[in-house]
Amino acid sequence: MSRPALEVADILRDHGAAWRRANAGHVSLGQLKVMSAIERCRTAALGGHVARCENETCAHTVIAYNSCRNRHCPKCQGAAAREWLAEREADLLPVPYFHVVYTLPAQIADIAYQNKAVIYDLLFKASAETTLTIAADPKHLGARIGFMSVLHTWGSALTHHPHVHMVVPGGGLSPDGSKWIACRPRYFLTVQVLSALFRRLFLEMLVAAHHAGRLQFFGEHARLADKAAFAAYLAPLREINWVVYAKEPFAGPRQVLRYLSRYTHRIAISNRRLLSADENGVTFKYKDYRIEGPARTKAMTLATDEFIRRFLIHVLPKGFHRIRHYGLLANGTRAANIAHARQLLAQPARPKEPETPEAAINEPRVLPRPCPCCGGRMIVIETFERGCEPKHRPTPAPAPIRIDTS
Template identity: 35%
Template sequence: MAITLQQIFGRYFDSFASRFHVSREMLRAAWCIQHCRTRTLGGHVNSCPEGHYHSIAYNSCRHRCCPQCAWVAREQWLAKCKQRLLPCPHHHIVFTLPSELNRIWRFNKAAYAETLFNAAKETLQQLLKDPKYLGAKPGILAALHTWNQTLLPHVHLHCIVTAGGLAGDGTWRRPQKDCLLPRKVLMLKFRGKFKAMLQQKVQSGKIQLPDSMSASDFQKLLAKLSDKPWNVKIFDAYRDGSGVATYLARYIKGGPIGKSRLLDVQDDKVVFRYRIGTQDGGDGKRQGVTALPIDQFLGRWLEHVPPRRFQTVRGYGLYSGNQYSQLDEARAALGVEPPESDSLEQLTWQQWCESAGLLDACTCPVCGKRLVSHHEFSAGRDPPSDAYSWREKQGQAA
C-alpha cells in the first residue's frame, strides 16, 4: 500500500519542526493534515436507512493543502467555475516569473503574489482594450501556482481568458486574430509591469529584500532580467473554458502533491512520481520516479503553504464577481440565459458522490440505498452508545 502524506507528517513532522523554523501557517497546515479524518476532529455516523450497515465518518480538516479531503471542495469549485464561464472560446495563458526572483518570493509570499496578479491583470486588460487586438472587456480567471513536479519553487500564474469581450455598445466583439495577442508583445508588457511594480514595493517597504541581497544587488538583478525573455505562453483557443478549468481544479485544492504520486518511504527518503519536463529532456507527459530525504521533502512541501486567507484564484473583468463585472450583459450579448445560482449550493455530499460515480462511498453495500448521516459527535469523543440503534429508534418513532 502506498504511503500517504498524513503518514509522512505523522511520523516525521514533530522531529522536523524541532530542528527547523516553521511559520504559523505551516504549523496549522501540518496539524490539519496529521488529524484530518481522525477522532481528534470529531465526526458522525453514516447508516443504511434499513439498518444493514453503519460506519463512522470522521470530519475532514478542510485545509486547502490537504489532499485527503480536497475532492469535494475541488468539485464544488469546478462546478461553480463552469457555471460562471461564458459559452465562448477561451485562451489559456501562463505567466512564469524568473527563478532568479525566488529568493524574494520566499520572504514576501503574499506581496509578491499580489504583484504577479496585478501585473498579469493590467497587462491583459490594457492590451485587450486596444481595438488593434480586441477593443472590449474580457473575462479573466487567474490561478496562482508556486511549485513544479519535484516541489521546487516555480511561481507562475495560469489565466483563462475569453476569446472575445463585451464592447462599449453592449455587443460581443471577437478578437482580430486567432492568437488573441502576440506573444512577444504580451511578454514585454508583462515583464515591464512586473518589474516596475516590484521595484515600487521594494522602495516603499511592502516587500523586504533578503539579508543576502542589497539594494544594489536587487537593481543589478532587475537589469540582468531585462536582457532575457520571460516565459509567457499563450495557447490556441479552446472551444470553451471548461477544459482549462478542469486542469486548474487539480491544483486549486489539495496542495502541491496528490496522493496518487506518493509511492513509499525508503532509507529515510520519500519516493514519488513526477512528470519529466522539457527542461529535463522530457515532454511533460512521460513520468519518472525520484526520491527526496524526509527533511527536504517536508521543507519543500511546507514552502508552498499559502499565507492564511490569501486568495489564490481571482476573477477580473467579466469574471470579477462584483457589481461591475457586466457578466449578465455579456451573456445577453451572446444570447444565453444566466444559470440557476442556487442549484449547486443545495447538493448534499451523497449527491456529489453520486454525480462522480462514487456510489460505494454513499450507498449501503447490502441494499444499495443512500446512506443517512446522524449522531454527530464532538472532537476527541467517540460516537454515542446509541448511534448503532438509530434504525430501531427511527422505526419506533414511525
Template identity: 35%
Template sequence: MVMAAMEATVQGIFIYGFESYQKTHGLSVDQRRAAQAIMLCQSEALGYEEWIFLNDKHTEQQNHSCRHRSCPRCHGALTHDWLERTQAQLLPCDHFHVIFTLPHELNALWQYNREWSSDHLFKASAETLKELLADTRYLGAEVGLLSALHTWGRTLSSHPHVHVLVTGGGLQGESWRPAKKDYLVPVGVIKAKFRGKWLTWLNHAYAAGALTLPPDWTLERWRQILRTIARKDWNVRIQGAYRHGHGVANYLSRYLRGGPIKDHRIVSASSERVTFRYRDHHDNHEKTLALTQEQFLSRVLWHVPVKGQHSVRYYGLYSTGAAHKRQEVRDQLGLPEQEPPATEPQSRQCPYCGHPLFHRVSVRRQISYLRNTACSNLGGTVQQGVQAAPLTQERPAQSQSTERIFLALPGAA
C-alpha cells in the first residue's frame, strides 16, 4: 500500500499526524497548545493584515503568525531582536562558555517535574559559578552570567543542559578584575559543587513531597538512581575565552525559539516515517536519522517548555538591577554601552507601480478560541502529573475571538 506524502515540514507533519497521535498519548496543556499553534501558524485562522493601493484597488494580505516558542516558522524576527539587545548589553571583555548537563538517569524525573527541574538546573549552575568566582582563590569578584536552557540533543533526544556565558572578569569592590587568560575555575571543582547542590535540593524536594516520581519507579529504583548519580562524574564543560562573547550569544540565539528542529533539517516525511539530518558530535559528520511519525511527534512534544517559564536568565552583572555596575565596568574599560541599532519599519509597496500601500484592516483571532475548529478531537489519555486542556466552546464571529479593525484611509470615502 502506497502511503500519501505530506509536506516535509514540522507543520505538515503535525497537520497530518497529530489528530490520531493525541488519541493514544497523554499530553499536557502546554503540549496541546504548542501543537495547535504549530498547525495554525501563518494560516487565515489566526487572522490577517490587509493593505490596499487606493488608485487601482490592489490589495495584499498577510496571515498572522502564532509566535509560540515551539513553532519553527515564525521565530526569526524575535530571535533577531533578542540577539541585538543581548550583544549591545555584553560587557567589552572576554567571555567563557560553560555547559552544565544533567545525568541521563534523571530524564524520566525531568519529564514529570519540568518546572522544578529546569528552575533548579538554572539555580545550581548559576550559584556554582557565582560562589566559586567570588572566592579569592579563583577570581574574587562578582561576574555576569547569561544562562540559556536547552533540553534536546542533535537527534531530538532528551538531553537537559544549560549554556552559561560567563564574563572573563568581574567587579571587586569598585574595580574591574580580569580573569586569568584561558582560565576560569578547575572543572573538577565545578563538577563537584554543581552535583552537590543539585542532589541536596533533590533530596529535600523529595522529602517535602514536592516531586512526582515516574509511575514505573519503585522506592528501590529511586534509591538506586540516587546512588548511581551520586557516584557519577557529572558532565560540565568549559570553553573560552571568547572575545566579547558575541559568537556564543549568536549560537544561543539559534536555539531560543523554534523548538528542537527547524524545517531545513527535514529530508522527507510520510505517514510511515520522518527522516532528518543531524551532525554527529562524535565524528562531526552529517548523518540522517529515520523515525516513525509517532516517534518524531513524541520527541518534538517532549521539549515543549512550561508556559510562562523563562528559557533565558541573567545573573550578577547581567541581571536587570545591575545596569549601574555594568556602566562602572564600561567606564573603567573606556568603552560606552552600545545601543541596539534602530530598525525602521519597511513600508509595503505595490509590486506593479512601487507606490506605498495603506494598511486597511486587521483581523485577529486567539488560538485558544479556535481549539474546537482547528483540533476538534482533544481526546486521549493524560500523562501523570499533567492536566488535559479543557474544551472551550467556539466564540461567535465578531466577538472576543475575532477582532476586526478597519483603518481610516487617506482619500477614502
C-alpha cells in the first residue's frame, strides 16, 4: 500500500515541539510518549533493515525503518490488526453475529475526560453485565453467552465520544451446558431493556466510585467533588434514554472478520482521512451522521494546535485494555467453551496449527511483499540499530522518462 501524501507524523514533526512548549504542564507523560513514538516511527531513530531481491540480475535493494508499534500510531495498527485477526479467526462459530453499541451520554463523557481509567472501565463493566444479564433471562434468551468488546473514545470529528462496540455470537449455551440456544433470526435482544439496565448499572457503579473517592474533578467540574452536587448533576440522566444500538446481524464469519479488521485496532484518525496541512490548519474528512448518503462525508479544518489537542485526548491510560472478552469468550475459559459450542453445533474441531520446522527457523528472513521490479523474494541482508545508518544503499529511483514533443 502506498504511503499517504500526508501523515499525522508529518504534522507532529512540524508542529509538535512548539505545541509541547505552548502546553507545558498540561500534557500527560503518556501523551508525550505517544507524540515521540509517532514522530520517530519508521525513521532512522528506531533502526531498521535492508532487503535485496534474491534474483541476482535484479538485486533491487530497499531500506525499511522499524515501526514504533505504539497502539495510537496510525502507521502501526494495520500490521497489529492482521496479527490479532489471524488469532481470532479460530474463535468464530457458524452462527449469526450481532453488533451492539453502548454510548455514554455527553454529561458523563465530560467527566470521563478527567477520569479516563475509572469511567472507561465502568463503561466496559456495566455494558458487559447488562448484556450477560439480559441474555441469561429466560424471558429474553435464557442462555450463557460470550462476546468481545472494543472501546472507542472518539467521534468522527475527533471529539470525545466514549462508546463500546460489541461483537456477539447469536446464541449461547443453556444453563446446564447441554445444548446451544440460538437467537431468533435477525434479532438479538430488546434494545429498550438493554438501555434501561445499562443506565441503572452504570449510574450505580459511578456513584459507588464517587463515594470511594476514585473520581477527580477540575475546572468547571470541581464542584462535583461534593456528593450532593454530584447527585444533582446525575439526576437528569436518570430520566433520559441512554443510547444502545443493535445493528443488523453480520452475513457470516468473513463479514465479522472484515468488521473486526476495521474496528479492533482503529485509532482516532487514520492518515488517509487527512487532506492538507498548511497555515490555515489541518483539513480532514469526517462523517456527519445526521445526513444519509454520500453527502455525509464532509471536510473539516481545525487550527493545527486544536487538531493535535483533539488527537491526544484519545490517548488511553497506560496499561488500559481496550479490547476485552466476556462470558463464554473470557480469556481463561475461551478455548474450552468454543470447543464445546462447536460440538453442540456439530462443527468439526479446528485442526492444530502445524509446528514450524527447525530448518525453516534458520532460513533467511523474507519480506512479506515481493520485489517491485521482478516479483522475486526480498531477503533481509542487514539490520541496523537505533540511530545508526545502514552500510548498504537503496536502489536509486528510476529517472523519469521525458518525451520532447517540440
